[in-house]
Amino acid sequence: MNQKEKFSKDDGAEKVDESQYRSLIGCLMKVIGAQLYNSLNDPDDSVRDRDGHGSHTASTAAGNKIKGASFYGVAEGSARGGVPSARIAVYKVCFQSGCADADILAAFDDAISDGVDIISVSLGKRSAPNLNEDSLAIGSFHAMAKGILTLNSAGNGGPNTYSVGSVAPWMVSVAASTTDRQIITKVVLGNGTTLAGSSINTFVLNGTEFPLVYGKDATRTCDEYEAQLCSGDCLERSLVEGKIILCRSITGDRDAHEAGAVGSISQEFDVPSIVPFPISTLNEEEFRMIETYYISTKNPKANILKSESTKDSSAPVVASFSSRGPNTIIPEILKPDITAPGVDILAAYSPVAPVTDEAEDKRSVKYTILSGTSMSCPHVAGIAAYIKTFHPDWSPSAIQSALITTAWPMNGTTYDDGELAFGSGHVDPVKAVSPGLVYEALKADYINMMCSMGYDTKTVRLVSGDNSSCPKDTKGSPKDLNYPSMAVKVEETKSFKVEFPRTVTNFGSANSTYKATVINTNSHIKVQVNPDILSFKLEKEKKSFVVTVVGQGLDSIEAPIAAASLVWSDGTHSVRSPIVAYIDRNIG
Template identity: 40%
Template sequence: MSGFLGLGLLPLLLSLLLSAGANGKEEEKENVYIVYMGGIPLLTSEISIEESHSRVLASINPRIGGQRANKSLIHQYKHGFSGFAARFSKDEADAIRLKEGVVSVFVDPIYELHTTRSWDFLQETSVETDSGRAAVAASFPLSGGSDTIVGLLDTGIWPESESFRDSGLGPIPSRWKGICMKGSDFSSSNCNKKLIGARFYNLEEPDPTDSPRDEGSPRDDLGHGTHTSSTAAGIPVMDASFYGLADGTATGGSASSRIAMYKVCGSDGCPGSAILSAFDDAIADGVDLLSISLGASSILRPDFDADPIAIGAFHAVAKGITVVCSAGNDGPKAGSVVNAAPWILTVGATTIDRYFESDVVLGGNRKAVKGDAINFSKLKKSASYPLIYGASARLNSSSDDASASHCDLDSLDGTKIKGRIALCKHFENDSSKILKIDELKTMGAIGTIFVDDMERLVASSYISFPVTEVTTEGAKEILEYIDSTENPVATILPTITVKKYKPAPEVAYFSSRGPTLQTSNILKPDIGAPGVNILASWTQNNDSIVTPSGEKVSHFNLLSGTSMACPHVAGIAAKIKSWNPSWSPAAIRSAIMTTGTQKNNENVPITTDSGSAATPYDIGAGEINPTGVLNPGLVYEIDAKDYLQFLCNYGYTTDTITKITAIPSGFECSKNSSKDLISNLNYPSIALSNFTAKETRVVTRAAKNVGDTETATYVADIKSPKELSVKVVPDKLQFSESAKIVSYQVFFSASSTQLKGEYFGSITWSDETHRVRSPFVVKTAD
């Protein structure tokens, strides 16, 4: 308390206490709020921005003005946009909302992380399923990109990882203005010509009475940031594996790009105030693109002007920076996709053709039952261990058969479990498998078989304890065996790596799905990419991973999530940028979306994990094609005024948009602005909502020729469900030296009066060399 009184604020403190006593209540609790003040006017200096923030604070309550303002302020945003994060009360937040120049005020949210062979698989799939386009792209270099700077907002980085060595790289690009921040266990020498920048942010809410402290570090203690960084832009590392599994060469999507890490996440999550600070710094530092594998919960998703990622990405894209974000891990629930602003490239997760098999061997000369999981079982390979179904080990007094069959906590009799392998069902809403295993181990179980259809192909990591997961079909065979004998026995085999698994890719069960609830007239996610059991670099922090007995901490780890899919796309986007330095974020996204792959390695349409056909709500424009993206033929550009009109159509007022963009006076929203007109944003996909059988809806698009020749003719190919009539006018696009951009219209009408639900199709423009595909979805009013 002495530090507070030492500021000479004792009279103010006494007056506040007296005031609280007079009102009969204590001073209102303070929280950290973000005050977003939009774009920075052209002639505004940094000093005047900082002063404007202090003035806003002082204007609502003198107690947080002057010297105290420096204590209340946590972050100030002054490079790419204006605003600040500070601690004050709800009443003060309400007062700030009314101040001139303020766009929004919201409580600092805590966002969550969306947490080798994948690159080989992408290359092979693109060749197998689209040989013509792959052959064209083969003439384009797949290396390069040393002048491209990939920024990541994540948990930090482990700089000693082999993935971040700088051998063979030239000088750091002169436009780079970033720094390598010193931390408690990090110095400038940890950066090099590969890892060219590292920043960290105060992830704890500071006590306003504390003096400034030099805490923290860009170092990654959790592993997530190291994993995503090496996936996006790590150099090739030979003989990589996770204790012998997934062995091969680990490499990033753009192995010669530079990396800049912005540590915004800790063990308690990712504060929005830190995320906005990282965006602000990254814009000033000079990154070319940002990879962001985190986001809001799909349950409590903020609007665009109260979402730190949407805000930061808007200003980054305005500066020419491509922003790639994960779609979230709340699938397969419909409407669960996050990071869905149209200026963001949103990525869903798919599987690759690698499977981690851990089979169950049954007694009685029965065939092995296929299972999948990551374990390094030391059990004998012959079936010699007693096997019991959870329901047969029920605690008579306190559980029912259903709870026991799932091995729910406190439902089993330990005396019946001890020394046996337990077979347990598992549903999505059960207690976690780890909690179940901890209890089973305490009871003396020697292994566990989980029955789980949803998570098949996503191999959970159990390390030393023998655990595997089987499908309901496999469990049926195990239960039939248990019922056939008085003394059932089994064993669980250690995991092996199975390559060339088919079918692949499939949409991962956890990958968040469309439609976006913010505006179903934009189709999200945009694209799918590998996000299941991805091998990439890891920290050497002994607490960051459970190691098999007698082993050292692995330099690599296997993780799943849209967090892992996002850096795959970021790496490919960096490669596109390196060969097309003048391309805008919209052009890069268009190249990625319009060349997406639709078929799997069996040359049939990609499916979800349940076996159903994948729709654009599941996978957007398809699986990313790392070769086709380099020669897309046509792209769909979106400039600043298009995004402004989107904001008008979404419902923001001219006054609010003027503040957000800091554009000169004179901009006005169209009088006919409406959410239906969002469909006219020049996006590489098309989405219509509230469609009725009695109307004809017209959508406009403009395509830009970026092919090898200025003269080209593209013809439309429409694939539409029978319930819809879809017509393109004109159905032939003629490009020339004087006509590099050509517009067309798409007319949607019903061919059936019984129109209800969601209908999917595509429009593909082809010149016999390129195929430029745009998926569409038409969603009826009911």
């Protein structure tokens, strides 16, 4: 029986037409394996994606090109993954009850055994554990030793500093940033004023204007503070039904809907999310405008429109939720490494997965819009796979270096935590294919780094899984690891001098000369490079240099962080490494 006959004749299966058959075969050719790990004994004992997260991330990395994809018409266009020609092997380790370390490690082992080229992991810890206690660090170390690069979400703990959970230097930690497509949900007031709110609303209200009521005026039982938040049982149906309600907090939207409101407007402007009925959230300034209108108008009215896409000229900007450094485990390793699109990402979705967490929302979709570092990670994973098609023999660290040193520079002065939010900058897939020079680190280098951290042989072996050992006279520190970025934690107001030894390998033209340029607008540090000219005569030739960073002292008020960049250029390639000095405090 051929595949087409099988899908049309299996007991209990619905007969499929030619287009469905092609879709099924295309899926089978794309997803070449799927395994389940469930040591938690979660009731959802199925490899099928029931919450949509896996489908979304996998299609972002390697989904086929699809025309006319959208979420109910929002963000409509052609959608495709980073490498549509790639195939996907799925390893399901997470459930509503969590992600077990044993399952994560088992999945890594199987992926390595299966011979995957790139591992994309859109999960992580709320805070960074020690390397020997971190299943992601351990699993990705084993992958690195077998020539496989792991990419991991930085985390969604921002804007708090010290929130990045992905800190091991042998995997790429990916932050999340915006794209130039912004999704807005307009609020139109009765006086014609239009405000651009935030949400992903697919509903169209049946009418052009609806009475507007403030939560504090829709209760007879709660005090003004609770009522304006639309909290709990404050809202009275007779005062809310058929109206749009104004709430100080987005947490009151559900209560407003249950009380009979046709829509709600709240004050918590941030990354938009899909809503189960017409909702728009406004920033503080716009919320005050609507308050003024409400107070000054005898019969205030409003409407909430269906979401639409608009151009965002400020992009890319790091998302507020994206986890920040510093690296709490290895302060000398800058994390996150890089940022990539992670806001309002349209990608595939499981049709059995709920669109929102509202039980009454019965919508089923093939595509949806999500935000998170889970969404940014597969973007970079796709780019890493793309690089590997050009350079199949490159080590994981060479691909990692290419991603980091070719990233688009971002303006660190727009963030309190600068490079601790975005690492080297926004990923550039085109330039990453030909970086010119790369910073390589191999298994032995990472072992030496762990030994320099104070890990003994027993602890190192918990990570390496083999008989690696630390020498009795371990020298150096983690700053000596041949990493594409450079970071140092310094004492507040104390002068400092730090040297970073580095080695680059030439993957550009055989005969080439690179000159060093230091980009530094920060008066608190000075950077020198010795030598500042590197001449190569061979491909894969290596050259070493030392970067010296000197500072008179950073302080918590004026300069908690100081950053510069080292750029090696041969006139064609620009190989850029961020240099960051920071004090040990809550910078944000």
